[in-house]
Amino acid sequence: MSDSSNIPLPERLRPRDLSEILGQGHLLNADAPFRQMIDQGHLPSIIFWGPPGVGKTTLASLLAQAVDRPFLSLSALNTGVKELREVIAESGDLLTPVVFIDEIHRFNKSQQDALLGAVEKGKITLVGATTENPSFEVNSALLSRCQVYTLNVLDSDAIKALLDQAIARDSxxxxxxxxxxxxxxxxxxxxxxxxxxxxxxxxxxxxFDTEQDENHINNGLVVKVAQQTTARYDKTGEQHYDLASALIKSIRGSDPDAALYWLARMLKGGEDPVFIARRLLISASEDIGNSNPNALLLAGESMRAVQAVGMPEARIILGQCVVYLATSAKSNSTYLAINKAMALAEKTANLAVPLHLRNAPTGLMKAEGYGVDYLYPHDYPENFVKQNYLPDELMGTKLYESARNKREVEGEKLQQRRWQETQS
Known part of the structure; x- marks a missing residue:
């Protein structure tokens, strides 16, 4: 017989039924539409979006149990396209299985595409879990075939109820x-x-001493114990995200000392240096951008170098990159611009490409006017000529606004001279 004392308390108290899940009443109360749908035996492909520790994995398993389906659990951290295809192929022998994928936001496009056909054909019911906004991290084709449900952070009443349950129920x-x-x-x-x-x-x-008749928990004792354990770093839990956030925000705030400190904390905790390099690559574009394009080049080379040499030497490369990014000029102008463009594209996807911008590889297309009146910029002075590059309905739309740094200001002046001067 196994010793249950070696099983972590959260696992010992993992809910065995939907009614035991706390803090998600908006989904699981008897009158909630989601709960009513499950009680009727219907489970569509869904994505649960919420912070760590709110019950995404447990809920997925219990949903499969509630609708009497096989349950297969995969992690985006160690499942490739090959493994996904094998799971999908094997699912043909089962009653439509519920395939749970933790951290689905870490799947790349090819991995997400591998799921798409199986979801479309009903070979699997996908339940994905993510701590990131699925609108940004899950491709639109897959997202459109899933219902997204948000799981809430547990409020103080739910946490208190959870603690009381633990004391009352755990042997x-x-x-x-x-x-x-x-x-x-x-x-x-x-x-x-x-x-x-x-x-x-x-x-x-x-x-506590098990021989004591009573053991009382107060705030002072909790603070003392918590402070003794804060140095622990769970690279798959919330502190993983907290330290990554602190690192990026220190870079964004141009504080190299703080950025180096958070980097060291992550490395000391056993964080994957490639994960850190990936975050630096994003920061180089999001927070620095065209104020210093070399930042993106250095971050890209840093990522390749980290992959090539590994730890402990990777710490030197990451340290160099962190200091360079933290001390660079900052700009989020292109980050804001692409977000505006994405929002506009979502609303105006039906607008046609102007005829003069279309490719005309065939005679019929030329006869239809494709490419007619296109002005080839390299045929003009300074390789520039005024013409419209947007759909007529969007003429004059401005998405990119330069930031107030030397490089972007110079670029803005050039653009103003190009577009505002009257062509002869």
Whole structure:
């Protein structure tokens, strides 16, 4: 018989039924449309969006149980296209399985495309989980075939109820005769994360003597235990995202010392250096952009170098990149511009490409006017000539606004001279 004391408390208390899940009443209350749909045996492909520790994985498993379907769990961290195709091929022998994919936002386009056909044909019911906004991280074709449901951070009442349940139901905690006198510190340190709340309760409980008639938990004890464990770094949990956020925000804020500190914290915690390099690559474009295009080049080379040499030497490359990015001029002008363009494209996808901008590889297309009146810029002075490049309905639309840095200001002046001068 296995020793259940070796099983983490969150796993020992994992809900066995939908009714045991706390904090998601907007989905699981008896009168909620989502719950009514499940009770009727209907489960479409869905994506759960929410922070760590709110029950995405547990909910996916219990949904499969509720509709009496096979359940297959995969992780985006270690599942490639080949494995996905094998799972999909094998699903033909099963009652339509529920395929759960944790951290689906980490799937690249080819991995997401591999899912698309199976979802379309009903070979699988996809349940994806993500901590990132699926509108940005899941491709539109797959997203359009899934319902997106948001899971909420657990509020203080839900955390308190969870802690009380743990003390009342867990046989190991029962042996310690625990009473919670003050909840505030437990709630605060959990940050709305059920897993963190239970792990902290378990840590505090392990400081107690089982021979005591009563063991009381107060805020001071919780703070003391929590401070002793904050150096631990869970590279798959919330601190993974918190430290990454602190690193990027320090770079954005032009503080190389803070950026180096957060980088060191991540590396000391065992973070994947390629993950860090990937975040730096994004920051180089999002936060620096055309104020210093060399930042993107250095970040790209840093990522390749990190992949080539690995740790511990990768720390030097990452450190160099972090300092360069933190001390570079900052601009988010192109980040804002592409977001505006994406929003506009979503609303105006039906607008035709102007005839003069269309390709005309055949005689029929030329006869239809494709490419007619196109002005070839290299035939004109300074390789520029005025002409309209947008659909007529969008003429004059401005998406890019330069930031106030030397490089972009110079570019803006050139553009003004090009577009505002009257052509002879």
């Amino acid at each position: 190991i905690l029962q042996q310690r005769h625990i009473y919670i006198d003050e909840y505030e510190a437990l709630v605060q340190f959990s940050g709305g994360d059920a897993r963190k709340a239970l792990n902290l309760l378990d840590l505090v409980a392990n400081t």
